[in-house]
Amino acid sequence: MYKEIEAKVLGISFEDHSIQKLVTDNGSNKAILYKQFTPRAEIGNLILINTTATELKLGTGGWDIVRSHIHSDYWQSNECRGHIMKARYTPIQHSVLAVEAQESDYHQHFKGSFSLTGTPVWLAELHSMVPLFYYVLQEFNPGLKCCVIFDDQASLPLTMSDQLRKLEEQMHFYSISVGQAFGAQYEAITVASALQFATQVLKAEIILISVGPGVVGTGTRYGFTGMAQSHWSHTVSALNGKPIWIPRMSFADKRKRHNGISHHTLTPLCEFTFKPAILPIPYLQNHERQNVIDQLKSYQSQTSHHICFADDDCVSTVVEQVVKKSMLPIQTMGRKYEDDPVFFCAVAEALRVGLQLAE
The missing domain is CATH 2.40.50 (OB fold (Dihydrolipoamide Acetyltransferase, E2P))
Structure with a gap:
């Protein structure tokens, strides 16, 4: 249509x-x-x-x-010396200057291989996790450089996101769009080269891979954009990094597939990820914890992932502070922190665990 x-x-x-x-x-x-x-x-x-x-x-x-x-005259946007096409073969195809391209000032950085050498890299399925991740980071460890790599599994034009425009005003925030996504501060062709640029050029201390707004789901086993997380995880592993999955969690979502720990986390992690990854789980009430344990047992994993259950609540106070101070409301699927606290705490706990690993 x-x-x-x-x-x-x-x-x-x-x-x-x-x-x-x-x-x-x-x-x-x-x-x-x-x-x-x-x-x-x-x-x-x-x-x-x-x-x-x-x-x-x-x-x-x-x-x-x-x-x-309608009835517009000839028009040309501001010139770009790049030749990498985004939205290729559509009426809105346009060129960008990709950091890897021959005409880029950064081209020389990509002629050799590189290694993440054990650096943690976080993976976030939902765009709503991005502002929360950054603001919690600045509460935990102010001044750390954070780079978010935006893949093309959701919105292609990142400028649609009000949250992202606010984040790009922050001194310690950087963004790279890859694949067919466009509109970040820097453009790259692949997740691997974006990781290389974030590490070697931007000197980012914290790296998150996510998407713009507008993920796709169909209520089926494999028909959702979050399946891309396994690809991100494999890329991080291949570069000798440590992939940390931010679990999509909720005890307010009435849909069974998203209640507890969402199958949008469990399916790509357990069935499609062949290298070990880290999955932090926030502090839960006993019945919630048992529910998540049962969900994990129901999946046959391809490898032994590191599941880290929090024994204490180390993040909810920080999350509450961040939500109150945020310049724009931070919500997920229309729900605020008070409606679905475990979703927010899952993001913060994954960040906390990864920061400990980095140390």
Whole structure:
């Protein structure tokens, strides 16, 4: 299915160097314009809007996407000396300067192999884990450089994320988009070269691999974007790093496959990950802990992973402080900390365990 409509720009609710958030008519109401491949709009302009996702009631936050202007003149965005194409062979294909490319100032760093030499690298299935991870890190150990590598399993244009725009204002935060994802501070072609760049050039002390907003799930055994976590884990292992999986956990989610420890963690970790990884589990009540133990026993793992159950609660106070101080609300699937504390504490506990390993 594809649906687009013609609409008029009634107002501009937000604008920065990368996007406009527009108020429109004709049933669209609100739409995002990406300046990277669409000229900025003025009030009164007629535009074409892709309404497919909102028509299907999918999780875009109610935003439609501006495709083009009607009756627009020839236009070219600011020049880029890179030749690596993102969104290839689509109407919005555009070139970026990838850090590995021959024309990049960083090209020389990628001519040899490199090793993570035991460095922990965290893996996060959901975009909502990213701001929480960074802000908790700054509470635990202020001033550590954190680099997040964004794979293309969810939103391709990262500028859609309000949280990411806020994070990129932070002094110690860096971002790299890989694959077909684009819009981070740096662009790379693969997760491996992004890890190399984060380690050798950015000198990041903490590295997280995640995605933009908008993961996909189908309620099936293998049909969800979180399956990519096994690929991330293997890449970290192949580079002699220590993959630390942030478990997706909830005791508020009514869906059985996501209650306790989600099958979005268990399936890719147990069935598809062939090198040992670390899975920290936050402090749980006795019945919750037993539930998670039973879930883990129900899976036949390909290798012996290191499952670390917390015997004490070392993170909830920090999480509560972070949630209160955050510039934007931190939620997951519409739930706040008080609705689903174990989800938030799972992120913080994974970070805490990894920091201990790094020491």
